[in-house]
Amino acid sequence: MTDENNEASPPQPIVIQSGAVLPVEESVPAQTDDTTTPQPAKSTADGLGRAIEHYETLNAQSDPGGALSLIALIFLFGGPFLAFSSMDSFMDLEEAGNVCCGGILIGLVLVLIASSQSNAYQKEVRQAFDAVKAEANVRAPPKTQTNILIGVVLMLFGFTMFFSNRNLFLLGIIMIAAGVVVASLGNANNNKKSRQQVLNQAKLVLSQRKDE
Structure with a gap:
């Protein structure tokens, strides 16, 4: 009977007592470096200074389409004026029409080229000016x-x-x-x-x- 009771009883858990003390992690204070601290006021001042310098440099340059625009105006108005003023003296109607239309066409082509150059330059100046306004927060x-x-x-x-x-x-x-x-x-x-x-x-x- 004793052997049967021993076989029927469930196994007992084995408890192992340990006196070991787990090590406690020491808290290490976070190091702060003053050199990495952001300085928004100084950074903003530097950005504004660069924006002003960039705008003044662009604004001091001459418009690349200005000289070409003057040449275009000469063709636009010089061609018709020459055609009408010379039609009775040494030009017939067909020649005067060719001079008038040719001057206008050449002038229009030059106007388009000058406008393209001027618009590209003015766009760059406007972007620099908008950067100055944004950095300075002025209207x-x-x-x-x-x-x-x-x-x-x-x-x-x-x-x-x-x-x-x-x-x-x-x-x-x-x-x-x-x-x-x-x-x-x-x-x-x-x-x-x-x-x-x-x-x-x-x-x-x-x-x-x-x-x-």
């Missing part, structure tokens, strides 16, 4: 549109004369050209004043950030 003042409106009115009168009366053909061309010049110069003058004001404010902000 451009509102622009006056008086010169642009005057230019549009002159161009409308010029087109009216150009198509309504053949005797006013040259006067219409002159008024159209005057309208383009007035609108362009007015827009350029407004942009120059606005950008100069923003640039002065940005330089003031840069001086304040450097003093912090």
